[in-house]
Amino acid sequence: MASFVADLLSDTLTRPTDAMREAMARADVGDDVFGEDPTVAALEERVAALLGHEAALFAPTGSMANQLGLRLHVAPGQEMVADQQAHVVRAELGAAAAFSGITSRTWPSVRGLLDPAGPMSLVTTGVGPYQVETALVVVENTHNFGGGTVQPIEAIREVRSATRPSGVAMHLDGARLWNAHVASGVSLAEYGSQFDTVSVCLSKGLGAPVGSVLVGSAEAMAEARIWRKRYGGGMRQVGILAAAGLHALEHHVERLADDHARARRFADACAEAAPGTVDPATVETNIVVLDVGAAGLTAAQFVDALLGHGVRTYAVGPRAVRLVWHLDVDDAGTDAAVAAAREVLSAS
């Protein structure tokens, strides 16, 4: 296994801590397909309460939690609308269409930031048999491909109140909602209150090895449970994984502020070494996207040069490189990344 001074490829890379492994080993388990795993039940109850919803469902991945959410709201042939760079349209490999017959339209954005005019320009209802009816608006918070952008609660509220009268549902892809909550100070329940369903991931910044949770009404979660089984996502003594999630909720939420501060420190250094590569004010959470073209480099050149210093990063475009902070990158790793980026950007 390759080892890096700082592995900034993704926040999905974290390995369970010793304390998390102990919690997993101690977990009380049962057969969750029969609804008999007490640790899964405890996790579902906890996440539903945090987000202010009636019920929750543990899912193996964020993609499955999202896809269960989407299909609850959108009938085959109806549409969902989402940001052009949303994970549900770009990175779930057409699952909404393939599994649920959902058509999609997307709105453009800068850094994935939600402007209510985006969804509102697309939402179409009451068009009878002539046009596709919009059934769902999807919001991603934080926005992954947008660079960890936090969605303003005011913008979310505006879309909610504009769409509510026509019965259009809202789903939140909250894979990194924890980061949005810690960065903005807006409570998880406040975010949750604006959506019919919310998916959250335990396997990203929170550092669990596997797992996501979908929340919604008790009725919706009962239906999602049936579809989860149909998709092959019914899991047995899975309390072992739920225990990792419970441990992460207890110990790894508030510390996300450290990841955010390290990402910002890195962005400050890059902006100083090569102005134009990043605006540190746009680094709100744990993700930095550098425009290395502004320093006369291609993304591939920058990624290779940093690898030479033991720092792994990810080319997300011909001149764009993404770096993601997480539980396994500390101050020393950040210092190494800063020094490497300074050297490479200044030499160009």
Ligand SMILES: Cc1ncc(COP(=O)(O)O)c(C=O)c1O
């Ligand atoms: C915003 C967002 N939503 C959903 C997912 C899907 O999560 P998973 O990889 O567990 O399917 C990801 C994964 O990176 C993501 O970034």
